[in-house]
Structure formats: structure tokens, C-alpha cells
Amino acid sequence: xxxxxxxxxxxxxxxAPDDSPxxxxxxxxxxxFHALGERQRRLYAALEARRIGRGGQRLLSLITGLHVQTIxxxxxxxxxxxxxxxxxxxxxPGGGRSPVEKKMPACSTTYGPCSRRRRPATP
Numbered sequence: 472x473x474x475x476x477x478x479x480x481x482x483x484x485x486x487a488p489d490d491s492p493x494x495x496x497x498x499x500x501x502x503x504f505h506a507l508g509e510r511q512r513r514l515y516a517a518l519e520a521r522r523i524g525r526g527g528q529r530l531l532s533l534i535t536g537l538h539v540q541t542i543x544x545x546x547x548x549x550x551x552x553x554x555x556x557x558x559x560x561x562x563x564p565g566g567g568r569s570p571v572e573k574k575m576p577a578c579s580t581t582y583g584p585c586s587r588r589r590r591p592a593t594p
Contacts, residue, residue: 478505482533497534504535510548512537517545 479485480497500519504512516535520527520542528546532539 478536480534481536482530485534500534513541513545514548515545516542517549521546521549 478501480494480501482493482497484491484493485497504515507515512535516531516537520531523530528539528542531537531542
């Protein structure tokens, strides 16, 4: 793996001034973590939290920067994978921001399809 900079771990042992094997392990975990997609990150953090046991969710939250609720969602997905979610997707269809034409239909009829292109201002 490359030595690209990754986000720092916020756990107590990594914040301590001395070098420990835990710091090296957390750096490797973060390097791997940042190579994953959104859903894989959630599942990996959940898997590690389950492996650690009590306090694992909080510790993985400090290491990865994920919210504890996100790790809990990953644990639920490990126990019961969503049937309606294809494997190549990390979210269900329909998420995200609505297009402006859908939110304000009058906008597309008023300005036409050219409104998306940038035009120079007229003096």
C-alpha cells in the first residue's frame, strides 16, 4: 500500500506521545479503510467492532471517524443484508438531491433547456 496521508486516529492510545504497535495497526486499518467504498467502509467498521466486542463501536468510531450510528447500521446489515439493495450499490435508489426541474417545473419551461449552459452576460 502507498504511504499516502490518511486521517489521524483519535483513539487515546494514538493520541499518546509514545510510539506503540497500536498506532501502526490503526494507520494500516485507516489506509485500508480509505481504499473502500461507502458501504464497504460501514461493513468493515462493523465487522471490526464486533470482533473487538464491548466498546468496539465507540473505538472504531474514534479510529475511522464514522458515527456510532453508522457502525450500528453496518452491524444490522451484517446480520440481515438488505434484499432490495443490489450488491453494486451502497444506497437504495431514489436517494440524493432532486433535480431542479423536478422541484420547480416552471423553471425548465421558463428558461428552456439552454439554462444549464453558461452564457456570457449581456451589457
